Every structure is written in C-alpha cells, then in structure tokens.
Amino acid sequence: MSTISIVLTVFQLLSGLAVTVIVLMQSGKSAGLSGAISGGADTFLSKTKAKSLDAKLAKATKWFGLAFVILTLVLNIIA
Secondary structure: OOHHHHHHHHHHHHHHHHHHHHHHHOOOOOHHHHHHHHOOOOOHHHHHHHHHHHHHHHHHHHHHHHHHHHHHHHHHHHO
C-alpha cells in the first residue's frame, strides 16, 4: 500500500465517522409534531435556534457524505 492510499484511507475513515456522528446528532423529522401533540410549548427563539442547528447539521451531512463518496471512488481507482 502506498503512502497516498494510507492517507486517503484515514481521511475516508474520519469522514465516515463524521457522517455517522452528524446524522445521530440530528433531530427526527417528526419531533415537531410529537411536541405539538404532547403539549410541549416552544418559544419562537428556541424553534429558530433548533432549525438553524438542524440546517447546519444537514449541510455538514451533505459535505461529509460527498467527501466520503469521492474518497471511496478515488481509493477504488488507485487500487
């Protein structure tokens, strides 16, 4: 194994772990509905904060997922 493939494999491992952690940090799509049914009252500021955090996590998921796919393809081409 060459040095470049080892480095790319390490980056692929890190991006895969990052995608896993980011996806687990995201709230479910039904979290808002279950909170409304159970009577949990959220303030406007907490809702916008949660949406902005979820938006940032969704964007990070896309970028790390893209990096993982590209690294996988490059490693398959090198091998």
